[in-house]
C-alpha cells in the first residue's frame with residue numbers, strides 16, 4: 001500500500017469507480033427497486049429494494065452517486081437527504097419483518113448540507129437509523145465502496161460486519177474540512193488525511209471494520225463474483241448466530257474503549 | 264411566532280421575584296454585553312439569574328454550574344469522573360490542546376455524568392461542557408455517556424441529559440464517529456427497557472451529537488435561542504449558495520419544524536423536569 005492517505009481519498013472519489021447500483025446489478029439477481037420514505041419524498045441518492053443473492057432474497061440498499069453529469073446531478077452527488085435515510089430504515093424494517101438479511105453499499109461525501117435537509121431533520125434521521133439498526137434482528141453487512149463520509153455513511157453502517165474496498169476511505173470529516181477548521185489552511189488537506197487515519201488499513205487496525213476487499217479487476221465479473229461469494233459465506237455464518245443482536249451491540253460498544261484513560 | 268418569545272420575552276425571572284430586589288452595584292463591577300439586547304449586564308446580576316439576561320437571552324453555562332442549578336442541593340454524585348481521552352491516533356497537536364483545555368476548564372473531559380436527585384426524583388444526569396473543546400465527542404465522552412445509560416438500565420433509572428456540542432472530535436478520527444453508534448445503541452437498550460430519557464438541547468447542539476443521542480430522547484427540550492442542527496451554517500451556505508432563512512437552526516425554528524417537544528427557559532427547567540419525572544414515576548417497572 002504505497003499510496004499516501006490523500007491519494008487514497010482521491011481514488012475513493014474517482015468518478016470512474018463502480019457506484020452503488022453497479023454493485024447491486026452485478027452481485028444480485030432480479031433487483032426490484034422500492035421508492036420513498038412514506039413521509040415526504042423519494043431520495044434518488046439512496047437506492048433500495050429486494051434482490052436475490054445466490055437464490056436467497058435479501059434487502060439491498062445503496063448510496064448512488066451516478067456516472068454521467070446528468071445522473072450525478074439527479075443523485076445529488078450521493079449526498080442523501082433525511083428522506084433517503086428514512087427510506088433506508090423503512091426497507092430495513094421491512095427486511096426484519098420478512099426475515100431477510102440486509103446488505104448496504106456506502107459511497108457518500110456526507111449527508112447533504114442543505115436548508116431543506118435541516119428543516120426536515122437530517123440529524124434526527126441519522127440518529128434514528130443508528131438507534132434502530134442497533135437492534136435489527138436480521139444480519140446486516142455494510143460495505144464502503146468509495147467515500148465513507150461521517151454520520152451520513154455511518155447511518156447505513158451499524159452492521160454486524162463492515163467491509164471496505166481497498167481504496168475506500170472512512171472518516172469523521174473530510175480532510176479538506178479538517179484542514180480548514182484546525183489549521184485554516186486548505187493546503188494542509190494532505191496532512192489532515194494522513195492524521196485522520198481514514199484508509200481501509202487504518203480502519204481495520206482501529207477495529208472499525210472486519211475486512212478489506214481487494215480491488216483487483218474492479219468492475220469486472222471476477223470482482224463482483226468474489227464479493228458475492230464472500231457475502232454468501234458471511235451471511236451463512238451470521239444467520240446461525242443466536243446472539244446476533246447482542247454481538248452487534250458489543251461490536252460497537254468496544255470500539256474506542258482502549259482510547260480512554262481511567263485515572 | 265415562536266422566535267419572538269426569545270427576542271421579546273416576559274421576564275420570568277423578574278416575575279419569579281428572584282432578582283426583583285435591586286442588586287447593589289459597584290461602579291467598577293465587571294459587565295457582559297448581551298448579544299441580543301446589546302445592553303451591558305453586571306456579571307453579579309447574570310450569575311444570580313443563572314446566566315440569563317433580563318431580555319431572555321441565555322448565555323452559555325459551565326456544566327458544574329448547571330448541575331448546581333438543576334440537581335437538589337448536594338445530591339449530585341459524579342460517576343466515571345476519572346475518564347479522559349488519550350491521543351489514540353497521535354493526532355498532531357491534540358495532546359497539547361487537550362492539556363491546555365484541561366488546565367483552563369478544570370475538567371478532564373467534555374461531559375460530566377452522575378446520579379442526581381431532581382425535585383426529590385432520582386435519576387441519572389449528564390451535562391456536556393461547552394468550555395471543553397466545545398463539548399466535542401471523542402472516545403471518552405462516548406464511553407462515559409454509554410456507561411451512564413448502562414448504569415441507568417441496571418438501576419432502572421431515567422436519564423436526563425443536557426447537550427452542548429460542536430460535534431464529533433475530529434482529532435480522534437473514526438473512533439469519534441463510532442461513538443455516535445455506540446451511544447445510540449445504549450440509548451436504544453435503555454429505551455427498550457421501558458425507561459425514560461429526556462434531552463435538553465443547549466447552545467449549540469450540532470453535528471454528531473445532534474445526529475445521535477441528542478435527537479433520540481423520549482422527550483426533547485431546548486433552551487430559548489439555542490442553535491440546534493446537523494450541518495454548520497457556513498457549510499450550508501457554501502453548499503447551497505443560498506442565504507439562510509431567519510432564525511434558521513434556532514431552537515424555535517426546530518420546534519416549528521417538529522423536532523423538539525418544547526422550549527423551556529432556564530428558570531423553569533427544574534420544575535418542568537421534576538413534573539415530568541413524577542409523571543413517569545413507577546411506570547417503568
Ligand SMILES: [Zn+2]
Pocket residue numbers: 297298299300301302316317318319320
Ligand atoms: Zn439581553
